[in-house]
Amino acid sequence: MLVELESAKTGGHLPGLAILDTARGVNPIIEKLPLKGYSTLITHGAKYKEDYHVSFPPFGFFVRFICDQARIRNDPSFRFLVLSMQSHLKQDKFSRVSNKIPVSVRKTEVLDTVSRTRTNQPPEQKILDPSKQCPIHNKPHPLSKCRGFRGKTLDERKTYLKEQSICFRCCGSAKHIAKECGAAVKCRECNSDRHVSALHPGPAPWTEEAPVKEREQGGESEGDISSDVTSKCTEICGKAPRPRSCSKICLVDVYPSNCPKKAKRMYVVLDDQSNRSLARSDFFKLFWINGDSFPYTLRACAGSSKTMGRKADNFIVCSLDGKTQVPLPTLLECNMLHEDCDEIPTPGIAQYFPHLKSMANKIPPYDARAPILLLLGRDILSVHKVREQYNGPGNTP
Known part of the structure; x- marks a missing residue:
């Protein structure tokens, strides 16, 4: 994947990838390295800065480093060393465990009714029916018509539906998913039959949008x-x-x-x-x-x-x-x-x-x-x- 990113970056058609030449851009990649690989990278990076007199190594340096490390650590010639180390670790672990006193534990089950009692939830309705009762306010209005839910951003609304296992299409059931939904839906704001009004991407119709400043309108991408x-x-x-x-x-x-x-x-x-x-x-x-x-x-x-x-x-x-x-x-x-x-x-x-x-x-x-x-x-x-x-x-x- 890093090689693909480097190819796209050098192509010149994606100027946003220039951030990969900075510490902020490569930090998410470095965080995925093991501790030993991280320390090795710091050593190589410091040497590169001294040799080439730069403030930070370019993205190509990190790509070559990862590729070299991957090739070294997957070399089949040294596979026997890895297997030998693993066998020693298993034997050592077995010897430590064998010296301990065996303990037997019986399986303990907790009935769902107990958890309901402790959380003071009604036994017949652990998950509320979103088509009849709003799970946010616990009031007798459907989630699809809840002003509080509609007032959230689209990402917040989708996250809430995902957490509650509610259908992304009709917002009226927790028993099926969007691709299995057969409900006839229509958005009152854009007349779309792909979502209900509660999931319309734009802001709520009752909110007054403040005028957008000129400086905020100057940086949209080509798709705007x-x-x-x-x-x-x-x-x-x-x-x-x-x-x-x-x-x-x-x-x-x-x-x-x-x-x-x-x-x-x-x-x-x-x-x-x-x-x-x-x-x-x-x-x-x-x-x-x-x-x-x-x-x-x-x-x-x-x-x-x-x-x-x-x-x-x-x-x-x-x-x-x-x-x-x-x-x-x-x-x-x-x-x-x-x-x-x-x-x-x-x-x-x-x-x-x-x-x-x-x-x-x-x-x-x-x-x-x-x-x-x-x-x-x-x-x-x-x-x-x-x-x-x-x-x-x-x-x-």
């Missing part, structure tokens, strides 16, 4: 996401029946790159304020996409929040006439896309504005069966390019 998926631009206030946003929402067909026959019709939101393209959980269900979720940071006007989502690759977005096909970037699972169908442009709305009447026939009628499932961000710039413009007076779209 910065997007405002609910913002809308200026409203349209003409003769239209109601004020509308000029959000760019298009009706398209989407299909896997290797199977155009599986195309599904849906609406996509074009949002150049988002740096990543997003997809709702229903998109993953529609194409039977399974996979592990990974954590990422979502930044919006309300602040930053930690969430989790899956990834979808190798999809094509196609215009309704089939003349334009654009490969989609990696789609990230996120359910914070707005679902306001009233914002979808229609030919009827375009007819209200004289400068848009000529293009009304280019807008497809509203399709009530097509959901809003995608948001395309700046990682697919070709769909944001303005190729033709119909401009009008002020306060018009």
Whole structure:
């Protein structure tokens, strides 16, 4: 494993592994060495510092030291020495034991009822039913609806479920595990069917997040996401029946790159304020996409929040006439896309504005069966390019 780490470190693609050149980085490795190996390492390390005039030996020095020690201690040529020492130790141990007076002990069993009595637990309910009574507060409310449990961090919640042997999926039973759970669950916060609301990765909805300082937002990794998926631009206030946003929402067909026959019709939101393209959980269900979720940071006007989502690759977005096909970037699972169908442009709305009447026939009628499932961000710039413009007076779209 150390050789693999050294190879990855010298490759230059993982700059974080530079910590292995420090005492803090190699300390967890050195702690696993036996006492004799630890003292030998100190001797070799001190000599290396004197010879090369460095403040601390590099990671490659520790890798070579461990490999050399492993090769020496596993040399079959000296196997007889080890066996001889082990036989002497066994004989010495037997001689010491034989001089002692034999002692016989009968097995003692402690009934479970005794332990219950001593701990003042009810005999019929050592482990409370988490679907009826909260094991944290011992109150008649389910664990899945406990505000105290939801207010903990995700790691604290998972640790508690593990300690209590409670199902990670439904939080309602201690008699099965997550992969055996057949309960129908749905998260009220992200509409996921993979966990209940009590295990939603983000903070509790009733907690007010403090604004994230600028310096705290400057160090996210490449996997962090910065997007405002609910913002809308200026409203349209003409003769239209109601004020509308000029959000760019298009009706398209989407299909896997290797199977155009599986195309599904849906609406996509074009949002150049988002740096990543997003997809709702229903998109993953529609194409039977399974996979592990990974954590990422979502930044919006309300602040930053930690969430989790899956990834979808190798999809094509196609215009309704089939003349334009654009490969989609990696789609990230996120359910914070707005679902306001009233914002979808229609030919009827375009007819209200004289400068848009000529293009009304280019807008497809509203399709009530097509959901809003995608948001395309700046990682697919070709769909944001303005190729033709119909401009009008002020306060018009």
